[in-house]
Amino acid sequence: MVKTSRLFQMQMRFDGLLGFPGGLVKPSEESLEAGLSRELQEEMGASVSVTVNDYVSSHLAQSPPRLILHFYSKKITEAELLEIERAAVSTAVDHGFEVLGLTRVPLYTLRNGGGLPWFLSHSFISNSRAQLLEALQRLGLVSPPNLEEAVKKAEEMRHTVKSDPSHRQYLC
Numbered sequence: 001m002v003k004t005s006r007l008f009q010m011q012m013r014f015d016g017l018l019g020f021p022g023g024l025v026k027p028s029e030e031s032l033e034a035g036l037s038r039e040l041q042e043e044m045g046a047s048v049s050v051t052v053n054d055y056v057s058s059h060l061a062q063s064p065p066r067l068i069l070h071f072y073s074k075k076i077t078e079a080e081l082l083e084i085e086r087a088a089v090s091t092a093v094d095h096g097f098e099v100l101g102l103t104r105v106p107l108y109t110l111r112n113g114g115g116l117p118w119f120l121s122h123s124f125i126s127n128s129r130a131q132l133l134e135a136l137q138r139l140g141l142v143s144p145p146n147l148e149e150a151v152k153k154a155e156e157m158r159h160t161v162k163s164d165p166s167h168r169q170y171l172c
């Protein structure tokens with residue numbers, strides 16, 4: 001186990017893909033920030049107030065449905081994060097349905113390539129993998145050379161698993 005002083009959260013969605021908490025917002029009915037705060041309450045069971053200061057970027061979805069994907073990131077304390085993790089399993093209405101669980105992102109690379117590279121080699125919804133990389137870079141959570149190396153290793157891992165499915169074997 002690696003103890004890190006910085007933590008970063010994503011979630012396992014109902015469809016088995018990794019992604020960020022969030023959802024669809026009709027701008028004619030509520031502001032983007034109000035809609036996101038509402039979705040966070042439903043998916044994490046905790047009240048997190050999102051403001052325009054937390055805005056990071058927007059992208060047009062590359063595949064249907066045609067959506068504009070707005071991405072926000074918010075810095076919180078470790079105590080607040082622990083509270084969100086508790087609330088996610090106890091009070092979030094979407095827990096066990098739309099959301100299978102919150103997950104911390106490993107921000108380190110182990111000697112055998114484990115950690116962030118393995119995490120990045122999993123499957124992500126839409127552009128959430130790119131959003132994750134953008135946030136890690138912007139927030140300075142992983143240094144640019146380490147991030148580049150993790151992305152490279154993740155690609156090698158994906159390639160290895162694709163070309164040799166017997167490469168990963170685990171009994172449980």
Ligand SMILES: O=c1[nH]cnc2c1ncn2[C@H]1C[C@H](O)[C@@H](COP(=O)(O)OP(=O)(O)O)O1
Binds near residue numbers: 069125126128
């Ligand atoms: O984390 C994400 N990053 C970028 N795009 C995302 C993310 N999560 C969902 N999406 C996109 C992809 C989907 O086509 C739409 C709707 O997602 P969905 O989870 O089905 O929507 P609701 O939460 O049910 O509103 O958004």
